[in-house]
Amino acid sequence: MTENTQPTKRQRTRGFIACEACQRRKSRCEMVILEGCHRCRTLRTSCSLARSGSRSSLETANAVQERPIPMDSSAASLTGDGADGSSGPPLHEAWMRRIENMLKLALEPGGGDRKDIPRLAQPGATDGADGVDTVLAVKELLQQSLGTSLLMVTGLNIHDRSEFVCPVERGLVSWGQFCTIHSTFLSRIASTVPLRYILPDPDQLSDPFLRSCVVDYVFAGDATYNEAHADMRRIMANNLACLKSANPSIPLIQGLLTLSLRPLARDEPRLPRKPDEEDYLSRAVSMAMAFGLDDAPRRAVRAGTYDLQSEAYRGVLQQTLLWCTLIQRAAWSDILSTPSFTCRPSATPLLSEVFCLSSWTAHPLVTHLVLEAQYFGLVSRLSAEFQAMRIEEYHPSRMDSIEHAWEEFDRASAAWRERVRSSDISSGHWLRGISLAMQILIPFKVTTDMRVCIPSPIKHDEIFAVFERLIPNIFHFSQAFISHCVVSELQFRHAPRFLLTLCVMPYAAITQVARLHEASVEALCPHAPAFRQMLSSAHPAVASVLANTDKRHPPTAWKRPDPTEGGVGSADVVPGFLVEEFLRWIECDP
Known part of the structure; x- marks a missing residue:
C-alpha cells in the first residue's frame, strides 16, 4: 500500500425495503434475513419483517449463542477438562442447551428452509433416516472428544445403516x-x-x-x-x-x-x-x-500420571492406550512391509510425554508400548545413518561411521532385550523374537537399498564391501532366532499372520548356507530340526514353503569369483540374492 492510497471502507449491503422501525429512522434495512434486519436484531427490538411465531424461540437460542465462551474453555468443556487442566464441566450444560435449541428450531413446522440452521438437524430428503439419531448421540459424543462433537454439530452425522451379525444371537455359539x-x-x-x-x-x-x-x-x-x-x-x-x-x-x-x-x-x-x-x-x-482418538494423548498429558491412575480418568487412559497401540502397530507394518531400510517416526516422543515407565511397571500394556517405542528409537537412529549414505557420495571412510553405528545398535539391542526379559510381561518372548528377526531383516533391506534404490555413486565393488560387513549378522542372528523360538516354545499357530511368514526367513538362510558349504543343517544350528517341526505344525501352507526351500539350491553368484580372497565361511554368502529367493519361496503355490 502506497502513501497516497487510502484504505477503502467496507460497504454494507442494504436491502431495497425497510421495516417500520427503519422507516421511522428514514433508512433502509441492512442484511435482511428471516429473523429481521440487522439493526433490529442488534438493538433487540421487534422487526416487522421477522417471521411471526419464531421470535420467542430464536431469542432463546440466541441468548445461549451470544453468551461469551472462550475458545480454550469451550474445547476443554467438550473434552472434560477445565481451563486449569483439572476435570470439570463448567460449560457442558451451556453447550447442551445450545445444541438442543438448534435441533428444536430445525424440526419445528416450517423451519426446513432456514439457511441459518445447521444441516445436521434437517431430516433426510429421501427416507428421513439421516439425522434422526442425532439427539440421542450428542450427549454421549460430547463426553468423548472434541473431534466427534464437532462432527455431529456441523452436520456430518449420517444415520448408521450397518446391520452386523452377532455370533451369539445367531446361535453359532x-x-x-x-x-x-x-x-x-x-x-x-x-x-x-x-x-x-x-x-x-x-x-x-x-x-x-x-x-x-x-x-x-x-x-x-x-x-x-x-x-x-x-x-x-x-x-x-x-x-x-x-x-x-x-x-x-x-x-x-x-x-x-x-x-x-x-x-x-x-x-x-x-x-x-x-x-x-x-x-x-x-x-x-x-x-x-x-x-477423535488422536486427541486422547493430549488430554492424558494434561491429566498427569496421578490422575490417569484414578477411576475418573479410566476412559481417557483406555483411549490413549488404544491410540498408541494402533499407531505402533502401524509403525511395525511400515518397517516390515517396505523394501528399503526406512523407519518412520513412531510414538516414542508421544509416549515419553504421557507415560513414565517407572510409574507404570504394574501395567503390562503400558510397559509393552514403552519398550516397543524404545526399540523404534534404536532402529530409527541406525536407519538415519544408512539413509545418509543414499543421498551423499559414498567414500570408504563413510563405511567406518556406519559400522560404528551398527555396533552401537547391536549393543543397544542386546541391552533392550535384557530389559524386556526383566520386565516379565507376557508379550516379552515375541518382542525379543521380533528384535532378533529385525537384525536378520535389516541386512536384507540394506542390500536391497544398495542394489535397487541407491543411484549410482556407489560402484558394484563398493557395494560388495558393504555386503562383507553385514553378511555375518545374517548367519549369527538366524541361529539366535531359531534357538530363542525353540527354547521359549513360542506358539506359531497363535501368532499374527505375517509373523509366521517372517519366521520362515531364518530357517531358509540356514538351509542355503548349509547347501553352499555342503554341510548339514544340524551342524550349523542344532535347534533347526525342532524349529522346522514347529513351523510345519503351525499351518498347512508352511509345509509347502519348507519343501520348496529344501529343493532349491543357492545360485552360483553367491560365491566369490576368486576363491583365494578368503576362506570358506558364512561370509561367502551375498545376501542381496536372498531377498529375491525368499520372495520366490513365498510366491510358490502350496
Whole structure:
C-alpha cells in the first residue's frame, strides 16, 4: 500500500425495503434475513419483517449463542477438562442447551428452509433416516472428544445403516461358550500384545462386530477346521461388508485392531506377503482419527500420571492406550512391509510425554508400548545413518561411521532385550523374537537399498564391501532366532499372520548356507530340526514353503569369483540374492 492510497471502507449491503422501525429512522434495512434486519436484531427490538411465531424461540437460542465462551474453555468443556487442566464441566450444560435449541428450531413446522440452521438437524430428503439419531448421540459424543462433537454439530452425522451379525444371537455359539472363547482370546493375544486393558469384559461386550472379531480370532488359531469355523467366516465376511455403512465407534476400532493381529486361518492356502494385507490396521487408524482418538494423548498429558491412575480418568487412559497401540502397530507394518531400510517416526516422543515407565511397571500394556517405542528409537537412529549414505557420495571412510553405528545398535539391542526379559510381561518372548528377526531383516533391506534404490555413486565393488560387513549378522542372528523360538516354545499357530511368514526367513538362510558349504543343517544350528517341526505344525501352507526351500539350491553368484580372497565361511554368502529367493519361496503355490 502506497502513501497516497487510502484504505477503502467496507460497504454494507442494504436491502431495497425497510421495516417500520427503519422507516421511522428514514433508512433502509441492512442484511435482511428471516429473523429481521440487522439493526433490529442488534438493538433487540421487534422487526416487522421477522417471521411471526419464531421470535420467542430464536431469542432463546440466541441468548445461549451470544453468551461469551472462550475458545480454550469451550474445547476443554467438550473434552472434560477445565481451563486449569483439572476435570470439570463448567460449560457442558451451556453447550447442551445450545445444541438442543438448534435441533428444536430445525424440526419445528416450517423451519426446513432456514439457511441459518445447521444441516445436521434437517431430516433426510429421501427416507428421513439421516439425522434422526442425532439427539440421542450428542450427549454421549460430547463426553468423548472434541473431534466427534464437532462432527455431529456441523452436520456430518449420517444415520448408521450397518446391520452386523452377532455370533451369539445367531446361535453359532452360546453365551457360556462365548465367555470361554473370550478368556481364551485374552490369554492367546497377550503373548503378542496385552489387549486385556483396552477391551471390555464379556458382560459389557455387547457390540456384534467386536464379538464376531473375538470369535473369529479364536477359531482362526484352532488346530482344526469344521463347519462352525466356516459359518464364522461367512458371518465375518458379512460384517466386513457392512463397515462402509457404519459410523466410527470404539468397538469397531477395537475389532479391526483384533483382526490385524489375527493368526492365519486353517483354510487360507498361502502365507501373507505383507503385515496389513487386508487393510484392517489402516482402516482402524483412519476410523480412530475420524472418531477423535488422536486427541486422547493430549488430554492424558494434561491429566498427569496421578490422575490417569484414578477411576475418573479410566476412559481417557483406555483411549490413549488404544491410540498408541494402533499407531505402533502401524509403525511395525511400515518397517516390515517396505523394501528399503526406512523407519518412520513412531510414538516414542508421544509416549515419553504421557507415560513414565517407572510409574507404570504394574501395567503390562503400558510397559509393552514403552519398550516397543524404545526399540523404534534404536532402529530409527541406525536407519538415519544408512539413509545418509543414499543421498551423499559414498567414500570408504563413510563405511567406518556406519559400522560404528551398527555396533552401537547391536549393543543397544542386546541391552533392550535384557530389559524386556526383566520386565516379565507376557508379550516379552515375541518382542525379543521380533528384535532378533529385525537384525536378520535389516541386512536384507540394506542390500536391497544398495542394489535397487541407491543411484549410482556407489560402484558394484563398493557395494560388495558393504555386503562383507553385514553378511555375518545374517548367519549369527538366524541361529539366535531359531534357538530363542525353540527354547521359549513360542506358539506359531497363535501368532499374527505375517509373523509366521517372517519366521520362515531364518530357517531358509540356514538351509542355503548349509547347501553352499555342503554341510548339514544340524551342524550349523542344532535347534533347526525342532524349529522346522514347529513351523510345519503351525499351518498347512508352511509345509509347502519348507519343501520348496529344501529343493532349491543357492545360485552360483553367491560365491566369490576368486576363491583365494578368503576362506570358506558364512561370509561367502551375498545376501542381496536372498531377498529375491525368499520372495520366490513365498510366491510358490502350496
